[in-house]
Amino acid sequence: MSITPIIPTVTLNNGVEIPQLGFGVFQVPDAETTAAVTIALAAGYRSIDTAAIYGNEAGVGRALADSGLAREELFVTSKVWNSDQGYDSTLRAFDATLGRLGLEALDLYLIHWPTPQRGLYLDTWRALEALYAEGRVRAIGVSNFEPAHLERLIAGSSVVPAVNQVELHPALQNRAVVAADTRYGIATEVWSPLAQGTVLDDPTVTGIAAAHGKTPAQVVLRWHLQQGRIVIPKSVTPRRIAENLDVFDFELAGDELASIDTLDRDGRTGPHPDEFNA
Numbered sequence: 001m002s003i004t005p006i007i008p009t010v011t012l013n014n015g016v017e018i019p020q021l022g023f024g025v026f027q028v029p030d031a032e033t034t035a036a037v038t039i040a041l042a043a044g045y046r047s048i049d050t051a052a053i054y055g056n057e058a059g060v061g062r063a064l065a066d067s068g069l070a071r072e073e074l075f076v077t078s079k080v081w082n083s084d085q086g087y088d089s090t091l092r093a094f095d096a097t098l099g100r101l102g103l104e105a106l107d108l109y110l111i112h113w114p115t116p117q118r119g120l121y122l123d124t125w126r127a128l129e130a131l132y133a134e135g136r137v138r139a140i141g142v143s144n145f146e147p148a149h150l151e152r153l154i155a156g157s158s159v160v161p162a163v164n165q166v167e168l169h170p171a172l173q174n175r176a177v178v179a180a181d182t183r184y185g186i187a188t189e190v191w192s193p194l195a196q197g198t199v200l201d202d203p204t205v206t207g208i209a210a211a212h213g214k215t216p217a218q219v220v221l222r223w224h225l226q227q228g229r230i231v232i233p234k235s236v237t238p239r240r241i242a243e244n245l246d247v248f249d250f251e252l253a254g255d256e257l258a259s260i261d262t263l264d265r266d267g268r269t270g271p272h273p274d275e276f277n278a
């Protein structure tokens with residue numbers, strides 16, 4: 001008999017609690033998203049990370065509606081895409097996102113990328129602040145914000161982001177961003193926590209996995225969790241969806257965490273936020 005794990009939560013800077021482990025759906029076609037999210041919810045995930053640009057908010061919404069789970073049991077995140085930045089266009093994008101998801105409110109809404117060349121992330125943030133003030137979203141945050149972007153945002157606004165969702169895994173530990181998040185009281189949420197699978201054959205990781213009778217993916221997720229980070233691994237493979245949740249029955253020792261720390265090598269899988277201007 002499988003037991004549904006209890007997923008710990010992280011308390012955000014406005015008191016809202018977010019599950020520390022959620023389910024990401026980047027690169028999952030809309031038609032396949034309902035099945036993947038349904039499997040994830042049945043396995044015990046309660047937090048789903050999507051974005052307008054993923055084109056699968058409707059698929060997520062169908063799975064949420066069919067799940068039979070009460071709305072307050074779920075934590076749903078989406079993001080405003082770069083081309084929708086700006087005050088009015090962000091408000092319109094948010095309405096469209098809610099419509100596709102079939103929800104009345106979001107749990108977390110993020111600015112997807114700063115795209116600093118546009119010069120619009122402050123206007124975009126003001127729209128998120130308005131949505132937050134109206135109670136249409138329980139927490140607002142950013143994604144892919146470097147320390148300088150955070151500094152400018154916080155200096156020019158009244159709500160400190162609750163979350164900064166950034167690329168982080170053993171090969172790209174993004175220490176300066178984590179330090180800035182901590183300094184400002186922002187929770188770091190990790191995208192590509194498994195580096196899209198590319199760190200799973202590293203001998204340090206496989207050695208620790210063998211010692212614990214766990215998989216490399218479970219070891220990498222545990223490394224994140226024990227450092228307080230929020231993770232949103234993606235999989236469309238039922239066995240892996242369950243595997244990635246089965247990480248609450250073992251603990252890495254301090255020297256094991258430290259040996260994974262040594263794998264940092266600027267191994268970015270995505271674009272640098274200062275350069276990404278799509």
Ligand SMILES: NC(=O)C1=CN([C@@H]2O[C@H](COP(=O)(O)OP(=O)(O)OC[C@H]3O[C@@H](n4cnc5c(N)ncnc54)[C@H](OP(=O)(O)O)[C@@H]3O)[C@@H](O)[C@H]2O)C=CC1
Pocket residue numbers: 023024025026027049050112143144165166190191192193194195196197200215217218232233234235236237240241243244270
């Ligand atoms: N804010 C942002 O800019 C970004 C946000 N994200 C968010 O973060 C989420 C996670 O990041 P993502 O880039 O998808 O990458 P992940 O690091 O979660 O890796 C996903 C890849 O790893 C494979 N995988 C998953 N679990 C296992 C396992 N247990 N063993 C072996 N392989 C495994 C998956 O394969 P398979 O599916 O075939 O099982 C898939 O190829 C996204 O889905 C999205 O929600 C991602 C990128 C950017």
Ligand SMILES: O=C(O)C(=O)[C@@H](O)[C@H](O)C(=O)CO
Pocket residue numbers: 026051053112270271
């Ligand atoms: O997955 C995301 O959330 C992203 O923003 C990126 O992966 C982006 O869409 C991209 O494809 C960059 O090359």
